[in-house]
Amino acid sequence: MSFINYASREINCKIVYYGPGLCGKTTNLQFVYQKTAPDAKGKMISLATETERTLFFDFLPLALGEIRGFKTRFHLYTVPGQVFYDASRKLILKGVDGVVFVADSQEERLDANIESMENLKVNLEEQGYELEKLPFVIQYNKQDLPNCSPLEELRELLNPNNVLEFTACAQTGEGVFETLKAVAKLILLELKKGGAGA
Amino acid sequence: MLHPQQTSFVMYDEEFQRISVVIEKLLRESNAKVIFLVDKNGQLIAGCGETEHLDTTSLASLTAGNIAATGGLAKLIGEKEFSILFHEGEKDNIHISIVAQRVILVVIFDHRSSLGLVRLRVKKASEELAKIFQDLAVKTAEMEKTGNADSPFAEITDDDIDNLFS
Ligand SMILES: Nc1nc2c(ncn2[C@@H]2O[C@H](COP(=O)(O)OP(=O)(O)OP(=O)(O)O)[C@@H](O)[C@H]2O)c(=O)[nH]1
Numbered sequence: 001m002s003f004i005n006y007a008s009r010e011i012n013c014k015i016v017y018y019g020p021g022l023c024g025k026t027t028n029l030q031f032v033y034q035k036t037a038p039d040a041k042g043k044m045i046s047l048a049t050e051t052e053r054t055l056f057f058d059f060l061p062l063a064l065g066e067i068r069g070f071k072t073r074f075h076l077y078t079v080p081g082q083v084f085y086d087a088s089r090k091l092i093l094k095g096v097d098g099v100v101f102v103a104d105s106q107e108e109r110l111d112a113n114i115e116s117m118e119n120l121k122v123n124l125e126e127q128g129y130e131l132e133k134l135p136f137v138i139q140y141n142k143q144d145l146p147n148c149s150p151l152e153e154l155r156e157l158l159n160p161n162n163v164l165e166f167t168a169c170a171q172t173g174e175g176v177f178e179t180l181k182a183v184a185k186l187i188l189l190e191l192k193k194g195g196a197g198a
Numbered sequence: 199m200l201h202p203q204q205t206s207f208v209m210y211d212e213e214f215q216r217i218s219v220v221i222e223k224l225l226r227e228s229n230a231k232v233i234f235l236v237d238k239n240g241q242l243i244a245g246c247g248e249t250e251h252l253d254t255t256s257l258a259s260l261t262a263g264n265i266a267a268t269g270g271l272a273k274l275i276g277e278k279e280f281s282i283l284f285h286e287g288e289k290d291n292i293h294i295s296i297v298a299q300r301v302i303l304v305v306i307f308d309h310r311s312s313l314g315l316v317r318l319r320v321k322k323a324s325e326e327l328a329k330i331f332q333d334l335a336v337k338t339a340e341m342e343k344t345g346n347a348d349s350p351f352a353e354i355t356d357d358d359i360d361n362l363f364s
């Protein structure tokens with residue numbers, strides 16, 4: 001749920017990176033953090049296990065600039081991808097304005113991707129959201145690895161509705177900003193459609 | 199049920215001023231160091247006190263995460279929510295409470311105050327804040343109904359959006 005503040009002339013939106021364990025959600029945020037000018041970002045917070053698996057969430061606030069005199073801020077969150085952290089994932093989805101699904105393109109992770117996508121839908125529905133109505137993009141990550149499924153197969157299984165999709169290598173940053181821009185743009189277009197209180 | 203994805207949380211000048219008055223009074227009367235109000239989704243609504251050297255954006259996000267996690271715990275044991283959280287540090291303490299079921303009121307205080315005093319003052323301030331958020335909800339609904347919402351985004355262009363990323 002976006003927050004429009006007429007008093008401070010700010011608008012805040014929440015973007016959630018979803019996807020199976022180790023697909024590269026945290027790496028996406030780390031790259032955005034590294035490449036963003038200091039005055040445009042806040043601290044990146046990672047609530048992680050000792051082995052750097054996300055335990056609760058990563059959080060990165062970005063200030064993108066102004067639209068019509070309103071400071072536009074995006075709050076980026078990742079969920080923990082490991083199956084047993086489902087309760088935490090539900091909490092992080094609350095108030096979401098846009099979702100990025102990060103898929104792990106490796107063949108052996110195909111089932112994990114499908115399972116995570118199903119889980120996303122179920123968790124959204126539980127809170128009265130429909131994935132089809134949300135700003136939503138898909139990223140096929142880890143394209144640098146040799147054991148990737150063919151794109152057509154990933155598409156067929158993960159993107160039946162033909163939402164915007166991007167190939168990426170989050171480790172080098174390829175595709176990371178393209179993905180972020182696309183979902184941010186969809187969110188702003190949604191705001192334009194909805195009006196202030198709608 | 200209201201579709202959450204179709205609702206923005208809107209804050210207007212008038213209510214923002216009223217909120218500021220209440221939290222500044224609370225700051226004085228409770229001898230607190232810092233007070234801030236956070237939306238349950240982690241957005242900072244307002245703050246006062248010694249906030250300069252504080253990362254309020256991070257604080258807001260972690261506070262909301264904290265409330266969300268304890269709320270999850272509450273449900274698991276059959277409670278609706280835990281309406282008050284208290285964390286005691288060596289120097290500073292944090293008192294977190296939920297106002298009107300949707301905003302989080304955070305009070306940071308040290309030895310110049312006490313848990314008892316903070317609790318007492320928070321209770322009174324919460325009632326005042328609840329009234330303001332009630333008014334805000336009514337106002338937002340009215341604006342929506344009369345089509346008077348006057349969204350700053352109604353007329354944005356693709357160029358405006360692209361410029362954000364240049
Ligand atoms: N080869 C390759 N490795 C990647 C890429 N993106 C991420 N990784 C690696 O994959 C591992 C897991 O990445 P994370 O970003 O921590 O994964 P995550 O999705 O946050 O995982 P959880 O927090 O458990 O949900 C790390 O070792 C990354 O360096 C990529 O594009 N290519």
Ligand SMILES: [Mg+2]
Pocket residue numbers: 025026027053054078079080081
């Ligand atoms: Mg992670």
